[in-house]
Amino acid sequence: MLFIFTAMYPEAAPIITRLGLRPVNDERVFRIFRSEDIILTVTGMGKVTAAASVSHIISRYGTGSDRILNAGICACPDESVKSRIFLVNKLSDHDTGRDFYPDMLYDTGLPEKADVTFSRLVKSEDMEGSDSLFEMEASAIFETASIYTGPEAIVFLKIVSDAGDVSGLTAPVVQSLVERNLDDICKVVDLLLEQRKQISEPDEDLLKLADELKCSEYMKNRLFEVAGYLKSEGKDIRAYISHDLPVRDKKEGNEVINEILSHLY
């Protein structure tokens, strides 16, 4: 599953429309929109609600092969980059002083910047001497998501909306900023959907074989280890079994496993 998190609905609206996401009506706490393999959540502003929503959504809908994208607006003291989108390569939590690093494994072609997360709206003076991005959720999203997944699975895209003065930031303005950068956001969405980890399904035939050999937990581990090795050599474990199955008891099962082992080298 790809989980997209935005703080406000105007940030989410263009993404929802472009990706054809539908509202999920049985969610009582957060506004959620989804398709078969994407869930977008409007977290609300600030670190606490962002952390709560990430934890809730991954716990409820996570599959173990999930990717996480946080997209939204931010401030930057550099006026020349206003309305541009950036891929974040470093996250700093202003309150704790902790730094976080998402893996930069995807070739998005987007410019990169560091990002600082505040617990309140950032003022111009907070940004003096910096060329970073400033916003209110990212470090919490990374820290929370990292409980569930690795740094290669978490991506942050930030669009510069202002240089510390939010007075003109109405909902249509925010929506328009996201719309202008929607192609880049969707390109990253496609990359993340392609990169979802393949989860190997448990081999049903192997589980059946373990039953037929009356395996204890220890024997099962040994059997799976041998089968894994043979598979990596392009061989089928059943080709090494001459004994009639199922066996009578664990002892006989163990003899079969030892027989397979004796043929390995």
Place this chain on the structure above:
Amino acid sequence: MRFSHIYIEERALDYPLTGKILSCFEGAEIVKISHYKDIFNRKHQNFSAQEESRKLILAVNDSVRFFKTAPVCQDFDLDRSYYTENAMNCVFDCEYCFLKGMYPGANIVIFVNTEDYDGDVDELLKSGPVHINTSYETDLLALNSFTGLADHWEELALKKRGLTVELRTKSAPSRFTVSPDIIYAFSLSPSEVIGRFEHKTASLERRLDSVRSALEAGATVRLCLDPMIYIPDHKKAYGDLLDRLTDTVDLSKVRDISIGTFRISKDYLKQLRKNSPGSSAVLFPFENEDGYCVYPGELREEMTLYVKERLMDHIDGGKIYVF
């Protein structure tokens, strides 16, 4: 070699080695960091994904820089054998490499405070001669083109009496410093093993060419058939390797040869299997001997004896070390 990102500790910025490395990768995105562990030691890293796009981390090592070699490592009967972490991780991708079981991620750390390492060597030398393995947790010769760290250790060994430096590699260097105190240790594997498991490393041909060049130059050469990796036709594969080795290299000029079958701690193997999924080199059903996973004794003996006996036709048995 290319790195899309270089992470640099703030305190490492002004070191000469940092400047040298950065000049080799001018297009790289630079990210300043507080401490290398903030990125290198992150939880839940995906080693295989990172291997596809390794990042470089430049840092200052203010912790312990030299370690006594562990019992499963090779000390070649030397009383004072140490290894050093001048760099962590490697540009190669060997499926069975213990680094994949030991380190939390695939990014490469280079410690740029070389003068602190030099000072430590001086301290160690006060108590007598020392043998230092510089490439136990990396391959400094493979990193040398942009770090110059192999050159640095060679210069140090020439300058400091009592210091012997070993540079172990799966690359094929072409330039050698001639000294009994600088040991070029070439890891050799059959072509089949290199092709299946030692990705991005030099081919056997190139490694053997490099061995010959080193010996012709008069450099000190150690050959390492270690770790030997079991493959179904291992006798033929190692037999072919030995044929090519003995046909083309004058083994009487080699300082010594080490032989040893694959062995790894139980904990590292667990992680290694996650990081080299589907690799028969690590999925073999090993036996656990005192916390170390090893091939069954009979197989171990068969593999090492076969190689040792073949080598003894060409080199004094006293120069062969079995681990």
